[in-house]
Amino acid sequence: MSDRNDLPYASHLPHADTQVDPARRRALRTIGRHGLGTAATLASLSALTPFSAFSAPSASARPEVIRIGVAQPATGTPPTFAGSSLSIAHAKGWVEEAFKPAGTRIEWYFFKGAGPAVNEALTNRQLDFALQGDLPAIVARAAGLRTRLVLATGVRTNIYIGVPPDSPLKTVAELRGKRVSLFKGTNMHLPALRLLESQGLTEKDVRLLNLDTAGYLAALTTRDIDAAIGAMDILRLRDKGAVRVLYTSKGQSPIYTRQSHVLVTEDFLNRYPEATQQFVRTAVESARWASDEKNREEVLRTWARAGTPYEHWKEDFDGEPLRVRLNPNFDSFLVARYKDAVEQAYRFRLSRARFDVDQWIDQRYLRTALEDLKLQTYWPIYQPDGKILGA
Numbered sequence: 001m002s003d004r005n006d007l008p009y010a011s012h013l014p015h016a017d018t019q020v021d022p023a024r025r026r027a028l029r030t031i032g033r034h035g036l037g038t039a040a041t042l043a044s045l046s047a048l049t050p051f052s053a054f055s056a057p058s059a060s061a062r063p064e065v066i067r068i069g070v071a072q073p074a075t076g077t078p079p080t081f082a083g084s085s086l087s088i089a090h091a092k093g094w095v096e097e098a099f100k101p102a103g104t105r106i107e108w109y110f111f112k113g114a115g116p117a118v119n120e121a122l123t124n125r126q127l128d129f130a131l132q133g134d135l136p137a138i139v140a141r142a143a144g145l146r147t148r149l150v151l152a153t154g155v156r157t158n159i160y161i162g163v164p165p166d167s168p169l170k171t172v173a174e175l176r177g178k179r180v181s182l183f184k185g186t187n188m189h190l191p192a193l194r195l196l197e198s199q200g201l202t203e204k205d206v207r208l209l210n211l212d213t214a215g216y217l218a219a220l221t222t223r224d225i226d227a228a229i230g231a232m233d234i235l236r237l238r239d240k241g242a243v244r245v246l247y248t249s250k251g252q253s254p255i256y257t258r259q260s261h262v263l264v265t266e267d268f269l270n271r272y273p274e275a276t277q278q279f280v281r282t283a284v285e286s287a288r289w290a291s292d293e294k295n296r297e298e299v300l301r302t303w304a305r306a307g308t309p310y311e312h313w314k315e316d317f318d319g320e321p322l323r324v325r326l327n328p329n330f331d332s333f334l335v336a337r338y339k340d341a342v343e344q345a346y347r348f349r350l351s352r353a354r355f356d357v358d359q360w361i362d363q364r365y366l367r368t369a370l371e372d373l374k375l376q377t378y379w380p381i382y383q384p385d386g387k388i389l390g391a
Contacts, residue, residue, distance in 0.1 A: 074108075143352055221242050
């Protein structure tokens with residue numbers, strides 16, 4: 001295993017040596033009023049290894065370094081992030097181990113500014129791979145950023161709505177006219193709008209405030225907002241008696257859950273197809289280990305090192321197989337969700353254009369990895385309606 005202390009953990013990247021083409025810069029201007037980043041952001045736009053033997057990328061085609069961006073901050077010692085099989089690969093050092101024979105260095109970068117900040121680094125050609133949510137990646141792709149989605153990770157993640165404990169609100173429909181926070185531009189954005197729409201509400205029907213996690217937790221505590229649409233962090237305030245959970249997508253329709261993926265820049269993919277294949281294979285092997293129920297306790301406790309208590313991870317995943325949430329497949333359900341997200345982002349004026357999702361999702365490397373590892377049927381495959389194929 002690699003020594004985790006020699007890796008560069010950072011919430012930002014230095015300026016890239018390569019300048020962004022002026023025409024491209026203009027094309028990647030953000031829609032700032034939607035919280036998708038400032039103009040500068042998109043304009044600058046078991047303890048044993050689970051791996052079997054593999055063929056390392058050839059020396060003639062190997063990159064000297066692979067730079068991986070993560071759309072969340074890393075916390076703890078050593079720095080850790082959570083919620084996906086890729087976070088387990090990071091904690092275990094498995095990506096470093098996979099590329100050690102080729103002499104390729106692995107660098108991880110973490111972004112407090114989430115997806116929009118990752119878009120800036122991608123635009124400035126400072127990242128090769130990124131773990132990111134659907135909406136920010138869609139916004140960047142619609143603006144011309146050349147990326148390909150190569151596998152899913154951390155899918156069907158629940159959302160929560162918290163209100164003050166003595167709030168008279170009982171249903172989502174009662175949020176009309178209320179001060180509601182939402183971390184805009186993240187993969188929380190679209191499922192939140194879908195949920196509001198299902199209750200007869202539009203974004204204009206609520207006083208939607210753009211607050212990050214720390215911001216909405218503080219605002220809930222001080223009652224400066226009436227409700228917050230967020231993640232498991234809301235459970236922390238609930239346990240303190242400072243918040244009541246008004247809604248959770250857990251056990252509800254998966255269309256109100258959040259989706260994430262790993263993408264690669266087209267430049268890296270075209271220059272280093274063997275390294276891209278090895279990265280995807282390593283990610284799939286990590287997903288196989290992390291989605292094995294015998295490893296559930298270790299997975300949840302590893303994630304807990306990133307700040308969210310173990311009890312909350314356990315509650316959120318209770319009754320749900322790890323194979324559902326740590327599924328790397330872009331199955332029919334997930335592809336349909338991304339197609340829907342592209343349409344909704346355009347309809348809600350969050351992105352500038354529609355585009356072909358089938359061309360954006362590149363499943364060649366995933367399929368090769370699944371075939372080589374004989375994992376084609378290991379994870380459940382979902383139909384567009386959210387039901388398991390063959391159930």
